[in-house]
Amino acid sequence: MRQGAAAPLHSPGMGDLTADLMGCSANGQVAAATNSPWRWLSQVRWMFDTSELGLLGRADMTLQVESTKLREGSQTLLEAKHHLHREGIGNATAPRDVGGGGYRWVVQLPIQFLVGYRDLNMRDAAHLGHAELLLLDDSWITRDELHQAVAGELIGVAATEPSGGSNLATASTTIAVPTPSGWELTGEKKWISRIEEAGAFVIFARVHDDIAAFYVRSTNEGLTRASLVPSGLTGWSWGSLVMNCARVRTTDMIGGATAGVSLFRRHFARYRPLVAATCLGAAAASIDHWVGFVLSRSDGGRVLMGGALEKIGQCRSRIILAISGLIAGALHTADPDPIWAKMAKAHSVEVALRAARSAARSMGAQSYEAEHPVRRILRDLEAFEYADGAVDPLFRSSGYAYVRQIADGDG
Ligand SMILES: Cc1cc2nc3c(=O)[nH]c(=O)nc-3n(C[C@H](O)[C@H](O)[C@H](O)COP(=O)(O)OP(=O)(O)OC[C@H]3O[C@@H](n4cnc5c(N)ncnc54)[C@H](O)[C@@H]3O)c2cc1C
Known part of the structure; x- marks a missing residue:
């Protein structure tokens, strides 16, 4: 069993709870008595093995530290993400052959519960996030772009268009046109999360009658990013992405020209x-x-x-x-x-x-x-x-x- 498994998974019996209730009125113990996500997860513990429970224990300890630093303003969300990846939490459920921990995907669900409990803004800091799109195409498995994401680089997804995002298949504003060396993307995407922090985006664009997905570095000369002010989820940036003849290589397409949807x-x-x-x-x-x-x-x-x-x-x-x-x-x-x-x-x-x-x-x-x-x-x-x-x-x-x-x- 890995370090840190046992302590955070302790859930109090009735005696402890009564003591909590009696002792925490006006003496500052309220926060300590109520600040534990484990009382919410006791019904699902049986579904995980010892090493997974160990991972969850370590994840929560790390998330607590990171959320405190975020609250105090001593680090950014991106720094928290890098740290979580270095600690083997952010990439715990990524396959081993791309440098991940190889834990079962289902373990990511309680990790995300812990993330939400500690700070909802960390929602994409403790897993691969949209970089998982690259995992769906076998030809990307050995590529540096995927390995960078496993190491903590943030990948955004740009699917929604100003005319509405509920049906990707009907998106038509962003068009990809073939060039001798690859593709040229033109159009606009809106309400995109982590617009400033993402090192790259997976952009969905129309290719003839279909939709295709492209990996585009955020430094691509044809991209312009503009921030919008959201009402909630203010931790990460949010905004729109304009593609003006953004050139990508043939190999930057994920899946095939008809695979986007x-x-x-x-x-x-x-x-x-x-x-x-x-x-x-x-x-x-x-x-x-x-x-x-x-x-x-x-x-x-x-x-x-x-x-x-x-x-x-x-x-x-x-x-x-x-x-x-x-x-x-x-x-x-x-x-x-x-x-x-x-x-x-x-x-x-x-x-x-x-x-x-x-x-x-x-x-x-x-x-x-x-x-x-x-x-x-x-x-x-x-x-x-x-x-x-x-x-x-x-x-x-x-x-x-x-x-x-x-x-x-x-x-
Ligand atoms: C905080 C935040 C983060 C986001 N991050 C991202 C991101 O990272 N990447 C990204 O691509 N997108 C992102 N989005 C956009 C999000 O995915 C879209 O908001 C979502 O897909 C719904 O699309 P829409 O808002 O354009 O709504 P629409 O598709 O315009 O739908 C709005 C409403 O209109 C109704 N409606 C739709 N069509 C019809 C119709 N024909 N007739 C009648 N009613 C209709 C729907 O039922 C719905 O209630 C984000 C949004 C938010 C708020």
Whole structure:
């Protein structure tokens, strides 16, 4: 077993919990008593082996350190990502043959839960992120670009166009034209995350009647990046990307000239469950802040008001069942069904938002301060109603697939 496995996985028995409740009223112990993601993961521990639990323990310790440094402003998110990769956390589930840890993909789900619990802004700091698109094309396995990403370089994805992002297959603003030495990309992408920090982007562009994916360095002379101000998820930059005859080599295409949509679907089938787990982790943190608030207001035996315990219990049930379902659904595959992944993302975002809204509403004016942790979580979660697929179109896809399945008499 690797170092650090046992201690953070300790979840208190009833006796400990009672002691927590009695001892933490007005003496500063509230934060310590409520600041643990492990009380949320106890139902899923059996799904992981000793070495995976060890990894999770190490991941949480490192994430705690990194999130503290981020809060204090002593490092940037990109520095946190580099550190997490150096520690073998950010690339733990990348295959061994590209320099990763070779852990099962499903382990990334509790890692993302921990990330969300500690700081939602670290969501792409503790895994390969969109660099996984390169893994879907075997010819990239030995390439430096992929190895740099495994070492911590950030890769952005540029799919959404100003006319709407819900259906990549209909994207038409960005065109790739063949040249004697490769391709020339022209067009515009919008609402792109990590626009300044990314070392490269995977840009989706139309090639005749199809969509293809291209690896483009952010220093490419034909690229212009412009920042926008987001409402939430403010840690990383966000903005638009204009391609003006951006030249790339023939070998910078990922998959083939007709592979873009299927690469996008396969990638997001793996990426969306990670987003789902991250959102649930953040929601769990908002509940723990709420519990801290409740405990601080219930000293001296005062009766808790407003059905607080019922509401906390309800939010906790929804979050625990959502993360358990997510992990169970991913247990036996590293290549999840795209429709399942869409449902998982849309459902988890809704569960998480509901919980964070309940927490914020129940904590009174203090949670309305812009930098209050629950307010930040709420703003960040709201961004996920759009990012990585808007909730309504994701549910619509799932509804369509089910009706279609029954109409066709399948399984
Ligand atoms: C914080 C954040 C980060 C993001 N990061 C990235 C990124 O890194 N890379 C990237 O490529 N994109 C990114 N996006 C964009 C995101 O992927 C898109 O917002 C998402 O795909 C939905 O596209 P859209 O917002 O253009 O919505 P649209 O597709 O325009 O849909 C908006 C609404 O209109 C409805 N609608 C759509 N079509 C119709 C129709 N025909 N008739 C009636 N109603 C319709 C939908 O149901 C939906 O409710 C990010 C967005 C956010 C907010």
